[in-house]
Amino acid sequence: MTAVDTRPQTTAEPRFPRGFRWGTATAAYQIEGAAAEDGRTPSIWDTFSRSPGRVRNGDTGDIAADHYHRMDEDVALLKELGVTDYRFSVAWPRVQPTGRGPAVQRGLDFYRRLVDALLAAGIRPVATLYHWDLPQELENAGGWPQRDTAERFAEYARIVAEALGDRVATWTTLNEPWCAAFLGYASGVHAPGRTDPVAALRAAHHFNLAHGLATRALRDALPRKSEISLTLNLHAVRPLTDSPADLDAVRRIDALGNRIFLDPVFHGRLPADLVEETAALTDWSFVRDGDLATASTPIDSLGINYYSPTVVAAGSCDTPSPWPGAEERVRFVPAPGPRTAMDWPVDADGLYELLTRLRDELPGTPLMVTENGAAYDDYADPSGAVHDPERVAYLRAHLHAVHRAIADGAKVRGYFLWSLLDNFEWAYGYSKRFGIVHVDFATQRRTVKDSARWYAGVIGRGGLD
Secondary structure (H helix, E strand, O other): OOOOOOOOEOOOOOEOOOOOEEEEEOOHHHHOOOOOOOOOOOEHHHHHHOOOOOOHHHOOOOOOOOHHHHHHHHHHHHHHHOOOEEEEEOOHHHHOOOOOOOOOHHHHHHHHHHHHHHHHOOOEEEEEEEOOOOEHHHHHOOOOOOHHHHHHHHHHHHHHHHHHOOOOOEEEEEEOHHHHHHHHHOOOOOOOOOOOHHHHHHHHHHHHHHHHHHHHHHHHHOOOOOEEEEEEOOOOEEEOOOOHHHHHHHHHHHHHHHHHHHHHHHHOOOOHHHHHHOOOOOOOOOOOOOHHHHHOOOOOEEEEEOOOOEEEEEOOOOOOOOOOOOOOOEEEEOOOOOEOOOOOEOOOHHHHHHHHHHHHHOOOOOEEEEEOOOOOOOOOOOOOOOOOHHHHHHHHHHHHHHHHHHHOOOOEEEEEEEOOEOOOOHHHOOOOOOOOEEEEOOOOEEEEOHHHHHHHHHHHHOEOO
8 A cells, every 4th residue: 555644734725644545436327438348247227228118217337438439638737737646447248247157357457558548648547346337147147146256257257357457456346235235136226126125134144254255365365565445335324313213223224234244344244233123024144154254355445435424213104115124214304405306415534434433443454435426517618628616625624524534544545536537327317427538429528627627736735825
């Protein structure tokens, strides 16, 4: 890992530690396009997006932001921003189309070219192995609820590490396994669109197992100096009131949203209250001897994705729900304050709360904010400019929260803004824009937004205005 002076700089303006990593993040299916080129086969998101009624306006990622063909242009944008790091994901079906067997070299060649272009631009590549694009053939065989998928993932991780490990020093096994497990298999609003709460719990465990198996495979294949990480979308959960019932609702959601991954990965155990409160659904017999020891294979850092807080109270919520076992005991309450185009509340204090919680619960673990950003209804004005002051305000507030957490002892080593480009926003299709670079999807023209220029200024100063 890169050495970082963990002390915030003491000036009139908030400054970040020397060596702090400044980046942006993207995901393969959301930007690459080229869905059937060079040997790539369908992922669960190709199948899901082509199923009527699943994605707004019938949008698919077939073309997306056409990054596959415009990679050089996009790397030039990154260089213009001055980022030190770029977090991208590798598309499993582009590298290993069936999820089994040897790699397709044409698929790996794209990532070789991307990594070489980044290094030539002076940008550190940060590779994520899984950002939700499971090969459809593996889903046909049972998907993440099946143990075999975790084992296939470790084989895939080794293939990519052997191809890129001489040039990529930072690796993330999984991105947001909570979303992939519970939105994909419980509520069905994400691919593969299943509504089976037991399958979701099984998937969550197999994600933990896959992470551990992949970490061991990466250790075997990578140089010793390589950094291995996991990215979780941890929930900043708050009670509506201080009543015992509302506080108990917080505990339940914390178990299902946070500790279901934190406890196995960092402590080699399942949360006892989670097992007890899902006993009517499963006896957890799919957890085999040795699984939790594998899941807790040591890693070098933890990535945190944060967008907004979660407010809960005693009650019940609609089904199908992404919260197996909690549907009849917990209701979700809209948080007050301004909202983004996703109708998500804007509250930077939630990010501070998560970072300082991890400071206390995982002392010594380096942290990275691997996603943070906001969607707004951006558009190009008659002059061609894209003004997005709301996004600038959102980013400024959240970077202040990161700076405050560092000042209070959190070992935050970097910040990755979501996202570089407007892209395919999963079930919302192209209706939501998270990018700091505007994309006209009809022409693929890129336009740098005001927020990108603001972020470039932050990076250049190493701190906030």
